[in-house]
Amino acid sequence: MEKKYLKYTAEELAQDLRFIRWVNKGENESRWRQFVNEYPDFELKVKTAKKLVQLLDDSHQELEKQEVNRIWKKIREGELNQQHGKRIQLTRLLKYAAVLVLLLALGGGVSFFFFYDSSAYHFSGSEIDMHSAQSKLILSNGNEVDLERDHSTIALKDESIKINNDSIINLKQSQLELVEEKLNEVVVPYGKRTELVLDDGTKVWLNAGSRFAFPAKFAEDSRTVYLEGEAYFEVAHNPQKAFLVNVNKLQVRVLGTRFNVSAYNSDETIETVLIEGKVAIKEKSKLAAFKKDIYLEPNQKAIFNKDKRNSVVWEDSKVENAIGWVNGWFSFSQDNLFHVFKRLERYYNVQFRYDESFMSNELLTGKLDMSESLDEVLSYITNMSAVEFRTEKDIIYVTKKYNKIPLINK
Amino acid sequence: MKMDKNIWGEFKKGNSEATSHIYNRHVQILYRYGKKITSDSELIKDTIQELFLDLIRTRHNLSELDNIQFYLIKAFRRRILAELKKNTLVEKIEDRTSSSELTITYSYEEELIRKEHLTHREKIVQKGLKALTPKQREILFYRFTCNFDYSQICELMSLKYDSARKMTFRALQSLKQCLSKTDFNFFVIHFQLFEI
Numbered sequence: 001m002e003k004k005y006l007k008y009t010a011e012e013l014a015q016d017l018r019f020i021r022w023v024n025k026g027e028n029e030s031r032w033r034q035f036v037n038e039y040p041d042f043e044l045k046v047k048t049a050k051k052l053v054q055l056l057d058d059s060h061q062e063l064e065k066q067e068v069n070r071i072w073k074k075i076r077e078g079e080l081n082q083q084h085g086k087r088i089q090l091t092r093l094l095k096y097a098a099v100l101v102l103l104l105a106l107g108g109g110v111s112f113f114f115f116y117d118s119s120a121y122h123f124s125g126s127e128i129d130m131h132s133a134q135s136k137l138i139l140s141n142g143n144e145v146d147l148e149r150d151h152s153t154i155a156l157k158d159e160s161i162k163i164n165n166d167s168i169i170n171l172k173q174s175q176l177e178l179v180e181e182k183l184n185e186v187v188v189p190y191g192k193r194t195e196l197v198l199d200d201g202t203k204v205w206l207n208a209g210s211r212f213a214f215p216a217k218f219a220e221d222s223r224t225v226y227l228e229g230e231a232y233f234e235v236a237h238n239p240q241k242a243f244l245v246n247v248n249k250l251q252v253r254v255l256g257t258r259f260n261v262s263a264y265n266s267d268e269t270i271e272t273v274l275i276e277g278k279v280a281i282k283e284k285s286k287l288a289a290f291k292k293d294i295y296l297e298p299n300q301k302a303i304f305n306k307d308k309r310n311s312v313v314w315e316d317s318k319v320e321n322a323i324g325w326v327n328g329w330f331s332f333s334q335d336n337l338f339h340v341f342k343r344l345e346r347y348y349n350v351q352f353r354y355d356e357s358f359m360s361n362e363l364l365t366g367k368l369d370m371s372e373s374l375d376e377v378l379s380y381i382t383n384m385s386a387v388e389f390r391t392e393k394d395i396i397y398v399t400k401k402y403n404k405i406p407l408i409n410k
Numbered sequence: 411m412k413m414d415k416n417i418w419g420e421f422k423k424g425n426s427e428a429t430s431h432i433y434n435r436h437v438q439i440l441y442r443y444g445k446k447i448t449s450d451s452e453l454i455k456d457t458i459q460e461l462f463l464d465l466i467r468t469r470h471n472l473s474e475l476d477n478i479q480f481y482l483i484k485a486f487r488r489r490i491l492a493e494l495k496k497n498t499l500v501e502k503i504e505d506r507t508s509s510s511e512l513t514i515t516y517s518y519e520e521e522l523i524r525k526e527h528l529t530h531r532e533k534i535v536q537k538g539l540k541a542l543t544p545k546q547r548e549i550l551f552y553r554f555t556c557n558f559d560y561s562q563i564c565e566l567m568s569l570k571y572d573s574a575r576k577m578t579f580r581a582l583q584s585l586k587q588c589l590s591k592t593d594f595n596f597f598v599i600h601f602q603l604f605e606i
Contacts, residue, residue: 011582063441
């Protein structure tokens with residue numbers, strides 16, 4: 001600290017910007033403390049000045065996160081309208097209509113990525129059809145193991161793999177080389193789920209329609225896995241070995257935390273939701289060389305748009321919704337109908353069909369118990385929205401409901 | 411503030427990530443600033459929204475700058491003053507008629523207002539805050555909450571450098587005197603929070 005401060009009066013000190021930042025934000029805490037300790041006479045002045053700064057500090061009246069997001073949405077809506085050449089006066093009435101447009105157009109974001117990463121991974125199980133009947137484990141030597149159940153478990157421990165709590169594959173006996181490049185894969189078709197415990201104790205829940213690649217034993221310096229589809233992770237804490245989840249175009253880096261990644265090839269976006277801990281997200285592209293990582297805080301969601309190659313970070317007070325599928329329910333809040341259909345398609349291994357002219361900007365909020373039959377789930381949706389379903393085998397035809405239109409929307 | 415300069419440049423080019431960054435980074439300070447001026451939160455939120463929409467609309471014509479927060483506060487101030495003036499004409503609120511003056515209320519002050527019974531000490535502090543002129547309050551906000559330097563404060567409030575310094579000094583002096591009349595018990599809480 002500069003000696004000039006010793007000559008300052010309390011008033012002068014109180015209005016010094018560096019002093020203010022120390023008191024309010026703790027900037028250079030140790031240097032200031034040391035300085036005060038060195039000159040005990042100075043301390044009284046510091047105390048008085050601190051009180052002044054604190055009296056005038058103003059940490060109250062923060063705008064709630066929800067409101068921050070709401071205003072931002074409106075700004076984005078307004079921007080879209082500007083782009084279409086019509087400047088409309090935004091009112092508080094636009095609640096329903098524009099949100100659908102917005103969800104599709106989620107463009108801007110606090111996104112900062114960097115580095116080119118050549119670690120693209122080709123799934124050897126990529127030719128396996130997602131509509132197939134069983135989940136599969138594909139070992140690094142090419143052997144395939146059927147995971148018979150709808151909801152299977154796989155646990156790695158001491159170089160052996162335990163499946164559905166009974167059959168055990170000893171990796172050593174199978175003469176598998178335990179090197180990092182040789183990965184094992186799990187393929188979870190539509191309608192199925194799989195739970196994994198990795199070598200380091202990390203738990204992974206794989207949602208329907210996902211592929212996941214992992215080593216039998218992690219490398220010395222990092223824990224690298226590959227994902228296509230959706231997974232919820234509870235990463236075992238290890239600050240020495242970062243856990244790296246690679247999805248098409250992005251890499252999520254963590255030390256120990258709980259989060260969900262949804263990266264289906266058929267989706268326009270990749271969503272990362274953080275429940276606990278901290279994660280960094282970076283884009284894996286040469287073009288992204290100058291972008292910084294995105295750091296997520298708990299209760300935040302990063303949405304990466306694959307076409308536009310940019311991200312938005314969203315506060316999400318209902319992050320648990322994102323991992324509802326782990327426990328067999330699917331909850332949505334202000335999600336549009338098509339989004340709901342997409343999730344049901346994967347989960348129940350069916351297809352929704354509708355006319356090109358079928359339009360809906362209905363937003364649904366609710367919770368579906370996926371252990372119930374598809375018919376039951378569909379009847380819930382019919383009750384809460386303006387659509388009707390007609391089922392023929394695995395195809396569900398969607399039509400508008402006429403006469404009565406009860407909109408669930410809050 | 412080289413970073414601000416780059417981000418602003420990106421924003422002008424139409425980079426929507428830059429827009430989102432600017433918004434997320436500054437929305438809280440704008441809101442707090444608004445709350446100091448008026449209790450009408452809806453007006454504040456609408457003003458923030460309109461401010462950003464106008465910036466986006468005219469982004470290509472905006473000049474370069476190296477302190478985004480300062481620019482936003484300045485633009486926001488102009489807008490909210492105009493809005494308040496409009497409302498005043500309609501509702502005839504005596505309080506806000508003085509043309510370009512803002513009345514800033516401090517959060518501690520508001521706490522005191524809400525309290526039913528004030529201790530002797532609190533009364534003295536309240537009196538001290540009450541004694542501040544609107545201009546002094548505004549300067550203190552820019553300095554203590556926004557951390558602006560004096561040249562920026564002068565630009566915002568069309569003041570001369572010397573008078574801005576003088577006003578600040580006098581305000582702090584009188585507040586200090588108030589504080590010294592009390593034995594600061596109420597600060598104990600603040601200090602403890604700070605020490606953690």
